[in-house]
Amino acid sequence: MSEKPRKFKGGVHPNDSKALSALKPIQDAPLLESYKVIMHQNIGAPPELVVKKGDEVKKGDLLAKASGFVSVPLHAPTSGTIKMIDKCPGPTGISIPSIEITADGEDEWGDTFEVIRDWKNTGSEQLKQRVWDAGIVGMGGAGFPAHVKLSPPEGKTVDTLIINGAECEPYLTADHRLMLEQGEDVVQGTAILARALGLKSAVIGIEENKPDAIAALQEIAANYGVEVQPLPVNYPQGAERQLIYAITGREVPIGKLPMDVHCVVQNVATAVAVADAVVKGRPSIERVTTVTGKSVVEPGNWRFRLGTPVSKALELVGGVSEQPAKLLLGGPMMGIAQSSLDVTVMKNTSGILLIAKDEASLYTSEPCIRCGRCVECCPMNILPATISQAVENKRFDWAEDLNVLACIECGSCSYVCPSHRPLNQHFKRAKIEIQAQLRKKK
Amino acid sequence: MSATKEFTKGLWKDNSVLVLLLGMCPTLAVTSSATNGLGMGVATMCVLMGSNIVVSFIRSIVPKKIRIPVYIVIIATFVTIVDLLMQAYAPTALYDALGIFIPLIVVNCIVLGRAEAFASKNGVGKSILDGLGMGLGFTFALVALGGTREFLASGSLFEVKLIPGWTTDFMLMTSAPGAFIILGLFLAGMNALNIRKAKRERTSYKPAGLDCNSCNICDMTEK
Amino acid sequence: MSETDSKPIIQMPDPAKLVVSNSPHIRSGENISKIMFIVVGAMLPACIAAVLFFGLAAIKVLLFCVVSCVLIEEGWNKLVKRRPTWKDGSAILTGILLGMNLNAGAPWWICILGGFLAIILGKQLYGGLGSNPFNPVLVARVGLLIGFPELMTTWDKPALGIMKIDVLTTATPLGLAPGETFVKDVLLGNTGGCLGETSAIALVAGGIILLAFKLIKWQVPVAFLGSVFVITGIAHVISPETVHSPFIHVCTGGLLLGAFFMATDMVTSPMTRKGALIFGLGCGVITSVIRLWGTYPEGVSFAILFMNALTPLIDRVSISKPFGYTVLEKGGAV
Amino acid sequence: MSIALIAIISVGVLGGFLGVIIGIVAKVFAVEVDERIEGVNDLLPGANCGGCGFAGCTDFAKGMVAESATPDQCPVCSSEDVKNIADYLGIVAEEKEKKVAVVRCVGDAKNTVRSLYNGVRDCRSAVLVASGAKGCDYGCLGFGSCADACPFGAIEIRDALAVVHPDLCVGCENCVAACPKDLIIMAPASADVHVYCNSPEKGAAKRKVCKTACIACRKCVKASGEEDHMLVDGFLIRTNYENPPAAELVEASACPTTALRQASKQAAGAYEGVSE
Amino acid sequence: MLNEFLMITVGAILVNNFVLSKFLGVCPFLGVSKKLDTALGMSGAVVFVMTLASLVSSLINSFLLVPMKLEFLQTLVFIVVIASLVQLVEIMLQKLSAKLYDSLGIFLPLITTNCAVLGCVVLNAKSAPESIQSTWYGATIYGFCSALGFALALILFSSLREKLDLANVPKAFEGTAISLVTAGILAMAFMGFSGLV
Amino acid sequence: MGAQEINIPKLGLFLGVLAALAAGLLSFISTSTASAIKLNLQAKTNRALGQVLPEFDNTPGEEIITLRSDLGWPVKFYIGRKSGEIIGYAGEVITPEGFSGDITVMVGLELDGSVRTVIVTANTETPGLGTAITDRKVQKTIMDLIKGGEQVAGLAPNTYLDWYADKKAGSDRWNIVKEGSAVNGKTGATITSRAVGGAVHAIGKTCLANLIQLSKGAE
Ligand SMILES: Cc1cc2nc3c(=O)[nH]c(=O)nc-3n(C[C@H](O)[C@H](O)[C@H](O)COP(=O)(O)O)c2cc1C
Ligand SMILES: Cc1cc2nc3c(=O)[nH]c(=O)nc-3n(C[C@H](O)[C@H](O)[C@H](O)COP(=O)(O)O)c2cc1C
Ligand SMILES: Cc1cc2nc3c(=O)[nH]c(=O)nc-3n(C[C@H](O)[C@H](O)[C@H](O)COP(=O)(O)O)c2cc1C
């Protein structure tokens, strides 16, 4: 797999703005008085609550248990008392149930998992179980339960594990710092994941704009039989379909999963969480997040516990120098805009980003002038312009024919559109309407 | 419906060209001047009345299955008669200008449409009124279109120059593209009127449109 | 926390002023008026050449066209209660291109009528910028050509010098017999024709600007010019007495203007590169056919207009397979 | 005269030939076309709104003739129309109760907390972004998906709030499916008093984001006395459409947030904070 | 000879396009052009019927009507012939190819009252150049090419209309109004071919 | 109405009888209008002849001599007589050189073969371009109507056609001179101008070559 990575068609090159925080080492966020842990942090079923108001918990204790296979448990970020089980603004704008814990300041670990030192000789089932027990979800953004990806269903085989260190989103540097500072953990986690999948090797893909991380990991990787693959800089290089294509040359069919081309993709932060769970016996209760933006006083990379409110995170970076236009969870291309500072850090919060007024894309949408730029940059090679017109005219059947379901919502098309069309939003809508239609048919 | 209504509906409310969008070919082809429009309109009106009368006469004895061919034969007969009469008595210039479109009155959807939709269901008296009204409406539309095109082309009406200073003819208007465009503008005008009316009466508005159904031919030619 | 208390008060964002919107949250900074004004800029060399050869008359025609296009556009917007759109520059561009499609002796009312045909008939009836299936300027030009064949096919004689309003009529190079046309004149623009048909060098310069700014797909001009060159070349070899050399064909008669500025109008040409190639080829073939065998001395306008009509079909057939589509079809993974 | 004779004979033969062909075709194809479809279609309003559950009026006519539908399914037809169709088809028409749409929210721009939103002006799209950027998760977004869906122009967007004009609404239910917040219900036209709130949150939480929310103070319940005009549903009160209250109840209960309103007056813009 | 047929072809398809310059068959042109798929079906049916009708009526014209001096019956006879022909075609199609019948069948009745077909045969009989009038194959080729011209216009127009569906056309112009304007501009484009024959 | 009820012979009979009736009616009308149609066509020719010939009292439409021009085109000569005396000829030719099809040109000739008047009786030229050459149309304006209607007698002028008056055809065709002092051609309609000129020349030359035969009349 040392051949040159393939370039996928399309993509864009936004100004990456990573310099704001790329050189800032990861800092541990200080203990807060209280945390609000949102119940539903994974794709799939929300977990079932196992604590009630007034219960005392230790750090790492179970708060909620998995309610099915596609569901993960939730653990206490610190020791303290369950103050309230209430609603808290979720990232999508709707309030969702959350557990508020008042910290006792001790930050004392409870009975965590047994440490598996000799993971190299441990059965894959046991490793998978540990990943599940630790409540690990994909930390690259989607929040898909990691153990599910590690368990190929009957009849499907996996021959390649790819660890996604592309971090192609502008501004975000959390994965970059993680690879630099915890390279050992990254590689070890990778090797554990490979073992859980029954594989001997794995590839870590990193964009070439992070040469230091590539160098750092290459040194360690050899010891674990892991390969490091530099990738061309092109957004969305980190999207799993594009990543798989770049590294293996395989195209994931529309409507299918990486598993269908025998690949599994996990984020580097996920790998670190796996290493923590196996080697240190710790559940997933914290993550590294980049807090950045042009108006942020001191951008940086922080290790936050789950349930840290954004307002507290912003206090840590010294607040803002001017009123920003937008507050995002995630990067500028795919992140979700927030209207409240009460939202909290979750397992998949890779960045807290403040978009300044001058770079925010606050425009009225104009009619498409058919310039074709969106077509050219779409990494999925579909026709954003035509699809958006179909959606505007509520012709969802047509949008479906035009393969809107293939859209990965990378936002490249909206990024380049000179008419400032809300293409991405149209596609999101279309996908939902089409899926509703399909469900109705069934 | 009262007799006057039978007569007037064709003039405006159900105007064959502007509302029902039937008989587009002659409408477009011969309206390069008001005079031609008038000639074609009158010719069509004669056929329309003749066929309406005969169809209404024999409506009870026509076997259902072959009523369309029967109507067509009747219409073709009238068209040929009009053709021959015009050849004999109309000014040659007019006959030359209307040219091939006289025989084509046979397939003008209005004529067949009225035979099927009206004359075959109503008495002779009503059918005459219907034919007259529809025919006048058609003539009116053709003259209006022809007049507009003639005026926009050369500033004249019925070959009388209204704006003496207008020296260069704007040939686009008398050419084929002009025919389509001006008719389009006419329809838009009708739509604008209807929109205003719908707004006033707070009813729903539908743009004038021609689809397969307008001419009913599909429904008529039962298998 | 006591620690934060001692620090100076830190400013926090006001949540009430945060905007929510769908991703992406940053944009490339392109916008329509920027694009249009770059094209206007690319037109400038040709405009200057036109003014050099036709003098004040050219300025008069261009000015009439631009002003009438903008006024008519705004008048229409008022009428249908839409917000003003002249700032997006497309009406200005349409005006300039319309002027370039007329001859220097065009009377003022031709300019106004042309502006009306372009803006109302060609563009606004379809809903304005972006919705029109046909190139507005060509709708106007062809409408005028059909409407006033005589006026629109008598050309003014060029003569260096700005201060002149009177013009003599002459034939366009394509109207002359082969051999009467001189390469140097054609390159510089010292030939009869409409304003935009004159200086090949200026037009190519404009085209290069457009290509450099990536505003047009190179496939269109290359396929357009290439196919005209090849077809007229073959005809020239077969019959050099009646057919101009392909070089003359490419450099005259608005072909360069059409290939760089009008066939490339993105609104009315195919979106994909494959489609653009087909589009350019079609334009070239039709132009050559009309030039060699048709009535009109010039086929560029008709060719582009015809291909505009074909654009939806081309768009349909030139869709490429989405990423991951082929694999699915092969049934590789079910 | 020989020409005439030839003409008559040849054309007569041709005509006869055609007649025979048609006869054969008719036999071969023999498709049963029910005339009544056309007849019923003529009696329908032709609005093609789909309120009957069919793809359009013609489709519905087919359905009625095939007896898989009944005339009263058409929401647009007046009871007289329904009767005409029933008579034409020789069936007994059922009386149907006319229903009109009610948007259960009166949180317009002035009375609710909302964030700035930049995106597609359509409720079903807006709801994908921060759930529509409205403080209340349950309230009307005011981008008018319902108004777009209404073929009768019965919904007006006023101050970022959908307002139904009961006199224009024919009860086709198109708007119900269009609203991403499931705000619209169909209530009997005879009921004029509705609780214009749909948030099940606690009163205090609602007040934080909306001045016109129902805070479940139960004044209206008390004002209806013995009668069960109003039903309590958690932190929300609903009109009991089985036994709807008279218009006076609005006055009598003096709803502190004006969530209790009369549909007719609401349409006319008669309530506080609602400008013309 | 070859040259002459080339002329007929180009002339009938591009220069004297049936719909766009001769105004024949405008109703189906406007009526069945909402969707490209239906336009394709209609085109197929028209090409088929027009070719056949030209052949048959040219035979009848030159072997029956002209020798017997019955030219005044042309209109009557032609329309009857077309009507029978369409019916015959329908029977045969259904017997011979169910698939073809499914795609073209519904359009056949429409064609009976289509000006284009009658116009074509009347033109053939009355005002076409000698070469077409006098020979059955000339007439057939003319009919076929005219129908192709109709088909070309119809297909182009329907694809344009599909595009118009997405445009934000002023309300008064929605529907047939803007379609007619579009047809007008399409006719302008076709005028460029004038003089090719 | 099921398929069973269809009575094929009856359908055939009905339509057959109807068609036969129609045919009968048409034959009747056709025969009875035949003479009127002929008259109408004749009147058309006479009107044209009346425009190019001096006042005559015969029916020139019935006295025709067809000759061939040196290009091989058939030229029809109508003989105009007054009280039996030949007073002029009208030559008619159909030229295929028109811009878009045939042009029928009629020329009134003096007894010595010089051109009297030229008219174009049929053409399909481009309106506004070609027809500028061919049409002699009186353009009434609203002013004329208002002023009241003394009709201008005689032919409407057409500079291009009137140019030929009093000229005699030489051995060469007339050259087309555009917008010069000798106006017989029009910029933008060179082809039409040339075709008309050629036709006039062909008629004039044929007339000159056959003056003797023509002077004998058609008898
Ligand atoms: C447009 C797009 C860009 C993405 N960029 C990244 C990225 O830069 N880094 C990353 O780890 N995941 C990225 N992802 C998510 C990956 O597709 C994939 O879900 C993830 O790497 C899986 O790992 P996880 O389950 O451990 O998160 C991106 C996804 C999309 C659709
Ligand atoms: C928009 C517009 C269109 C016009 N169209 C024509 C036309 O088509 N033909 C014409 O002779 N005059 C037209 N005119 C009229 C001119 O004002 C005026 O008649 C002309 O300049 C004088 O003609 P002449 O001097 O060439 O005889 C038009 C005027 C305007 C404003
Ligand atoms: C649409 C159109 C129609 C034309 N119609 C004629 C016509 O009817 N008669 C004619 O002689 N030339 C006509 N021409 C012009 C010829 O093509 C040719 O250019 C002209 O006769 C010779 O040009 P000149 O007279 O300027 O030398 C027409 C041109 C066009 C573009």
Ligand SMILES: Cc1cc2nc3c(=O)[nH]c(=O)nc-3n(C[C@H](O)[C@H](O)[C@H](O)CO)c2cc1C
């Ligand atoms: C490269 C380029 C070429 C253009 N060419 C034309 C043109 O030929 N005619 C025109 O009216 N507008 C042209 N425009 C402007 C704009 O696209 C046009 O007004 C739209 O067609 C109106 O909807 C052009 C724009 C660009 C960017």
Ligand code: SF4
């Ligand atoms: S958001 Fe969807 S359509 Fe747009 S570029 Fe990305 S994949 Fe393509």
Ligand code: SF4
């Ligand atoms: S980038 Fe925007 S304007 Fe250009 S084609 Fe795509 S949607 Fe249309």
Ligand code: SF4
């Ligand atoms: S308001 Fe709703 S129910 Fe009433 S007519 Fe409109 S869409 Fe139908």
Ligand code: SF4
């Ligand atoms: S009622 Fe629903 S659909 Fe209507 S405007 Fe409000 S949120 Fe949108």
Ligand code: FES
């Ligand atoms: S009138 Fe020609 S097709 Fe209808």
